Every structure is written in C-alpha cells, then in structure tokens.
Amino acid sequence: QVQLVESGGGLVQAGGSLRLSCAASGRTISSYAMGWFRQAPGKEREFVSTISWSGGTAYYADSVKGRFTISRDNAKNTVYLQMNSLKPEDTAVYYCAARRSPLPTMTVTVYDYWGQGTQVTVSS
DSSP states (O other): OOEEEEEOOEEEETTOOEEEEEEEESSOOTTSEEEEEEEOTTSOOEEEEEEOTTSSOEEEOTTTTTTEEEEEETTTTEEEEEEOSOOGGGOEEEEEEEESSSSOOOOGGGOOEEOOOEEEEEEO
C-alpha cells in the first residue's frame, strides 16, 4: 500500500508560482508512474501532468504546457509540480496519484493510489 501526501498549495496572485510536493510512504514509488490531477468546484477531475518511473518521459495537459513542470526524486520518494505563470483558471484542488506501472498515462481511472489533495487558489 502506498500513502501519498500533497503539500505546497496556497493562495497566489495571477502570474505567480507555486511548487507542489507529493511525498510517498509505505513502499518505494521508484517503479511507478506518477501523475498530477486537479478538480475545480463543479467540474470533473482532470489530467494535469504525468511522469514515467525514471523521469525520462513526461506529458502535460495543453492548458498547462509551458507553464508547469513535473519532476521526481526517487531517492526521496517524492514527486513535484512546479507551477509558473499561474492563472485564475488554475484554481482547483490538486491531487497526486501513483500507478502500479512504469508507463505514464493521462487516464485518471488507471491510477491506483491517490493523495488527499491540496488547494491552489489563484486570484486575479
């Protein structure tokens, strides 16, 4: 079993930056693909970014491409999401997820473990 805990969310002005962290415990995630998703009020959970087990492959939603960067430190069992040039439409609860496969995917339903989420609010 893997436990995931997100941190780093908060309130930021448009154009600002935040760095989210996702710390895993229970077992190593070094062989797992990891993902970030977000859910705004009244909307479905949506894909943000995913990264392969090695960090060599990453994918992004079109809405965040060029602004967000996913990375991982397997020695620390941690995944990060650097968010720059934030916009009010980025406001959501951000979730970290782990997939028992080394291959990254944008499909929310194939992830096996989820964190509790961290709130990101971007003011205009």
